Amino acid sequence: MVAIEHQTTLYRERLRPPGGRRGTTGTILLSVWGKGGVGKSTIAAALASLVRQSYQRVVLVSTDPTPSARQLLCKDNECGGIEVRELCENEVKRLWVKRFGDEVYEVISSFLPVERWIIDYVAGAPGISDQFMLYYIYELARSNNYDAIVWDTVAAGASLRLLRLEKEFYTHMGDAARLYLRVRSALEKLRRGKRDPLELINSWRELAENILSMLSSSSHRAVIVSEPSRLSLAVTKSILGELRLHGIEPRLLVANKLVEENPCPGCSLVEDVVRETQEHLLGIEELGLSAVHVPYVPGEPRERVEKVARILEKEGVLRRLGLLP
Ligand SMILES: Nc1ncnc2c1ncn2[C@@H]1O[C@H](COP(=O)(O)OP(=O)(O)OP(=O)(O)O)[C@@H](O)[C@H]1O
Numbered sequence: 001m002v003a004i005e006h007q008t009t010l011y012r013e014r015l016r017p018p019g020g021r022r023g024t025t026g027t028i029l030l031s032v033w034g035k036g037g038v039g040k041s042t043i044a045a046a047l048a049s050l051v052r053q054s055y056q057r058v059v060l061v062s063t064d065p066t067p068s069a070r071q072l073l074c075k076d077n078e079c080g081g082i083e084v085r086e087l088c089e090n091e092v093k094r095l096w097v098k099r100f101g102d103e104v105y106e107v108i109s110s111f112l113p114v115e116r117w118i119i120d121y122v123a124g125a126p127g128i129s130d131q132f133m134l135y136y137i138y139e140l141a142r143s144n145n146y147d148a149i150v151w152d153t154v155a156a157g158a159s160l161r162l163l164r165l166e167k168e169f170y171t172h173m174g175d176a177a178r179l180y181l182r183v184r185s186a187l188e189k190l191r192r193g194k195r196d197p198l199e200l201i202n203s204w205r206e207l208a209e210n211i212l213s214m215l216s217s218s219s220h221r222a223v224i225v226s227e228p229s230r231l232s233l234a235v236t237k238s239i240l241g242e243l244r245l246h247g248i249e250p251r252l253l254v255a256n257k258l259v260e261e262n263p264c265p266g267c268s269l270v271e272d273v274v275r276e277t278q279e280h281l282l283g284i285e286e287l288g289l290s291a292v293h294v295p296y297v298p299g300e301p302r303e304r305v306e307k308v309a310r311i312l313e314k315e316g317v318l319r320r321l322g323l324l325p
């Protein structure tokens, strides 16, 4: 707990002056988590358009190509005043190389006789692009260019991995620094005149620490999305556990695609779906989170976003997320 409070303070201290409206300070980060296909992109787009009603500068960030955030939110390049940023894997890799490539080369080449190809090698390592997304979101928040960032995370497995990676990275950086201190005097003879890699290692560690502080700070609202299926309930529980492990308490659970009543009495297929919905609702009730019920909405994905946004509005989601006075 003390560590979390410390991290939160760290993050706040490093944020530039407040740019939010209506009594909020700094940039609000809304992140949307859930199993693949439960409706994360739909809910993220609906939340973005809802948030836009009260906040000026809203950006929706997505790494998910199908269906694209743009398709869900924009018409003829007009996205309801929301900036949409979609990042494909190659773009993420390119941005990583631009930001960290030279630094990584500098540190590794101070230990080992490597050429610059090592940068591409590290850029292609599993998890690097996931981890970079956290840095990307962090920089967006720090830029103070936005009142709110809505982050449509990648399907659950990868999202959770990226949180763990950040933690591991932070720990490993501590190990790396200790190792480096041990061999420092020997290395000093070899790299006269060059920058001390320890400075870089420490700056990465601080960055990882800041990113985790941002996520556990009060500026972050994590939203979990679920749908009526046992698998989704299991994934919801694991996401909840993982978020809590990192000091993040989700503010809302959106139980999506619910069929709470049978519009067709006697249709056994629909009865099964109603039963699944009831089971699911019992399951999520036990989690004790603030939950919003979103029914199964017919129509095209884009129309669904509009309808879901209206439902979320009616349910007072902005207020429940602490985004209204
Ligand atoms: N409330 C709803 N009622 C009916 N269909 C819905 C609802 N919410 C989302 N959908 C539909 O479910 C499908 C998956 O939704 P969406 O793409 O938002 O999920 P996702 O969690 O982002 O998926 P992925 O993990 O692949 O990124 C889409 O066709 C979407 O229109």
Ligand SMILES: [Mg+2]
Residues within 6 Å of the ligand: 040, 041, 042, 064, 066, 067, 152
């Ligand atoms: Mg999606």
